Amino acid sequence: MFSVFKKFKEGLRKTAAAALGGLASAFGRKIDEGDIERIEETLIGADFGLETSLEITDAVRREYRRNRELRGKEAAEIGASVLKKILAGSDGSFVRAPDGFPTVVCLVGVNGAGKTTTAAKLARLFAEGGEKVLLGACDTFRAAANEQIGEWAERLGIDIVESRQGADSAAAAFDAWQAAKARGAKWLIIDTAGRLHTKENLMGELAKIRRVLAKNDPSAPHNCAIVLDASHGSNAIEQARAFHGSFALTCAIVTKLDGTGKGGALVGVYRSLNIPIAYVGFGERAEDLQKFDSAAYADGVFGLD
Numbered sequence: 001m002f003s004v005f006k007k008f009k010e011g012l013r014k015t016a017a018a019a020l021g022g023l024a025s026a027f028g029r030k031i032d033e034g035d036i037e038r039i040e041e042t043l044i045g046a047d048f049g050l051e052t053s054l055e056i057t058d059a060v061r062r063e064y065r066r067n068r069e070l071r072g073k074e075a076a077e078i079g080a081s082v083l084k085k086i087l088a089g090s091d092g093s094f095v096r097a098p099d100g101f102p103t104v105v106c107l108v109g110v111n112g113a114g115k116t117t118t119a120a121k122l123a124r125l126f127a128e129g130g131e132k133v134l135l136g137a138c139d140t141f142r143a144a145a146n147e148q149i150g151e152w153a154e155r156l157g158i159d160i161v162e163s164r165q166g167a168d169s170a171a172a173a174f175d176a177w178q179a180a181k182a183r184g185a186k187w188l189i190i191d192t193a194g195r196l197h198t199k200e201n202l203m204g205e206l207a208k209i210r211r212v213l214a215k216n217d218p219s220a221p222h223n224c225a226i227v228l229d230a231s232h233g234s235n236a237i238e239q240a241r242a243f244h245g246s247f248a249l250t251c252a253i254v255t256k257l258d259g260t261g262k263g264g265a266l267v268g269v270y271r272s273l274n275i276p277i278a279y280v281g282f283g284e285r286a287e288d289l290q291k292f293d294s295a296a297y298a299d300g301v302f303g304l305d
């Protein structure tokens with residue numbers, strides 16, 4: 001348990017620095033009204049959104065008016081506890097397929113969000129858990145897509161079904177599912193091409209992937225995960241909304257939390273769409289993936305242990 005908290009604290013360093021602003025230096029002293037105003041500004045700056053930022057600062061202000069001796073660390077604890085309440089129910093898990101069928105995870109999202117890297121990270125995680133995994137390379141759009149995911153598969157020793165550039169991505173998904181079933185894979189992780197959420201024809205392609213998978217197993221795809229780059233901040237909410245409209249997302253995976261001070265955006269994603277956060281990415285290596293833990297996230301944001 002300790003290491004999960006440590007990983008979140010480390011991975012959220014930049015968001016914590018942005019969100020806490022001057023509060024980190026006030027941990028050991030009494031705070032004042034000015035500190036509370038600064039917390040509000042910095043939370044908004046870290047893309048927590050107005051509603052969440054105000055709920056947190058209102059709670060701190062209420063306590064401060066009751067107790068003028070309130071110290072920075074206590075204010076941070078109040079903030080973390082409000083955030084935990086807001087995020088109640090946000091810790092997502094993948095749904096499993098019926099017995100004898102591969103559990104399908106479809107990764108979708110805008111260009112460069114981290115889908116391929118996340119596919120590799122998930123494959124590694126499940127393979128480490130002793131379950132057979134197949135990667136379905138269904139990005140038939142980008143020229144180097146096969147090579148990129150192929151390299152991951154080789155490095156991690158994971159089975160892969162590749163596809164041709166320019167081929168139909170839904171047909172590629174169909175073939176990948178057939179291979180997963182034939183090889184007795186427990187997991188099929190489908191990597192799709194990056195697409196702009198505003199392009200309707202590209203979004204229609206995702207609906208087709210869903211349809212062909214359901215021909216094989218009516219309950220598939222069991223997990224439709226949008227991969228969101230945390231550094232996109234509140235724009236990630238718009239992306240998630242658009243993808244949700246055409247693809248019925250079951251969860252979100254938020255990447256690159258290590259590289260941004262805008263890690264507050266995932267709260268807005270959860271609040272506005274009510275889809276859980278399944279995993280978060282804290283780096284470029286295969287092992288830099290964590291199951292989302294809202295308590296560790298809230299404590300990490302507020303620099304608590």
Ligand SMILES: Nc1nc2c(ncn2[C@@H]2O[C@H](COP(=O)(O)OP(=O)(O)OP(=O)(O)O)[C@@H](O)[C@H]2O)c(=O)[nH]1
Pocket residue numbers: 109110111112113114115116117118139142192193194195227255256257258259280281282283284288
């Ligand atoms: N720092 C950091 N970098 C990440 C993380 N996840 C992915 N990246 C990097 O982000 C870049 C894009 O990742 P990809 O996995 O290729 O993204 P993609 O969504 O598959 O991109 P397209 O297929 O082109 O749409 C790569 O340089 C990754 O190493 C993360 O959690 N942290």
Ligand SMILES: [Mg+2]
Pocket residue numbers: 115116117139145191192193194
């Ligand atoms: Mg990719």
